């Protein structure tokens with residue numbers, strides 16, 4: 001089992017959803033791999049609580065992003081180059097990835113919200129109304145008869 005396999009299973013491990021043999025493999029890898037072990041310990045702090053309905057695929061994506069951030073930070077610098085200042089914390093791909101995850105989560109929420117709004121609107125409106133009566137064409141229009149000075153009634 002390599003880092004990729006382990007990262008895909010970290011969320012399941014956290015929530016106790018792995019089978020015994022699979023859990024054993026993941027734990028053995030974590031014991032020998034500082035990067036995955038760090039991701040695993042950080043996941044415990046940063047994952048939304050299980051009560052929140054965040055799709056598993058989004059949680060796994062977060063785990064991978066966390067891992068890629070750590071791996072990029074651990075990359076040896078090319079010789080002859082100056083070290084980048086420590087204040088640059090997020091590599092650009094990771095930042096873009098985090099933004100993408102945020103967009104996915106927002107879109108997912110918006111889709112649910114829109115679907116509900118449409119359903120509620122339909123319920124409120126009831127069945128579709130019959131079309132309004134067609135307008136009278138201008139050629140058929142006759143002004144109502146109107147007499148400015150009606151003859152007074154004779155006494």
Ligand SMILES: [Zn+2]
Pocket residue numbers: 002003006029033035036037
């Ligand atoms: Zn690993």
